[in-house]
Amino acid sequence: MVEYETGNWFKILFRINGSVLPKITFRVLVVTLLSCGVTYLNFGLGYELPNSMRLHTVVGVALGLLLVFRTNASYERFWEGRILVGEMVTQSRDLARKTAGYLVDSPFETRERIGRYIIAMFATIRRSLRRERDAEELTVLLSADELVILESSSAPPLILARWLTDLFHAENMAGRLSETKLRIFEPNITEMIRLWGGAERILKTPIPFAYAHHIKGFLFLFCVTSPFALLGTMGVYAPVGVAVIAYGLFGIDEIGIEIEEPFGYHTNDLPMDGIGETIARNVCDVLDLDSCFIPKSQDGKKGIYR
Secondary structure (H helix, E strand, O other): OOOOOOOOOOHHOOOOOOHHHHHHHHHHHHHHHHHHHHHHHHHHHHOOOOOOOHHHHHHHHHHHHHHHHHHHHHHHHHHHHHHHHHHHHHHHHHHHHHHHHHHHOHHHHHHHHHHHHHHHHHHHHHHHHHHOOOHHHHOOOHHHHHHHHOOOOEEEEEEEEHHHHHHHHHHHHOOOOOOOHHHHHHHHHHHHHHHEEEEEEHHHHHOOOHHHHHHHHHHHHHHHHHHHHHHHHHHOOOHHHHHHHHHHHHHHHHHHHHOOOOOOOOOOOHHHHHHHHHHHHHHHHHHOOOEEEEEOOHHHHOOOOO
């Protein structure tokens, strides 16, 4: 996710990194060149081309509504994803807090193992939402045998949830955790699974293809035919107007595309790696672990042990 100063207007205006400009430049250029061709036919070769703005005025309203709906739908998905991930952070912290408070009589190795599983659970959820299978980055958290089990599983986060449940149950059977306190841990684990399911719903339910196809076709036709609407008012400068229109409309559409799946590696996606590191550091602090185990996948780094 791009971090920026919201009040620095000019710095935001002239910043390219994180904007959709690199992705729409080719489309804007194509439409502008077509507009130059139309302008040349009309003024250079003397063809009397139609130049009425009436159709584009009416159609532009409908296209604007479609684009607004598209962008709003994408932002709702982005914001819901942020809420779900934020709740995962809360549940992870609460689970670590309860572990530190209620398992004081348990061996330190048990609390450390629980902490590793909490961190690994979010890491596997993050990897699941990015459709990644390689679990090499989790070597700082799990044993070789555990990694083999996860790599062969169709739902690694569910396996981590089961392991956590097994650990708490084992502490109960050993007499170090009462039945009442045992039941306190279960809602956190269940909630993590529910939140993962909510994020998967966003990931696996894209904007319907018919809508995406239609709006792109509609948008392209509108921009390609814009020169005919501007010839009468802008004359030889019609391509400039077309370029501005294409930049605005293609940009709005591209913003919706970029934020509709917020869990990936796009510049404007959620900072999943940073959130995972926050969870790791919080869990290590609460459980008072000597070392902090931080799985990372960004910049080619598979794992960091601190």
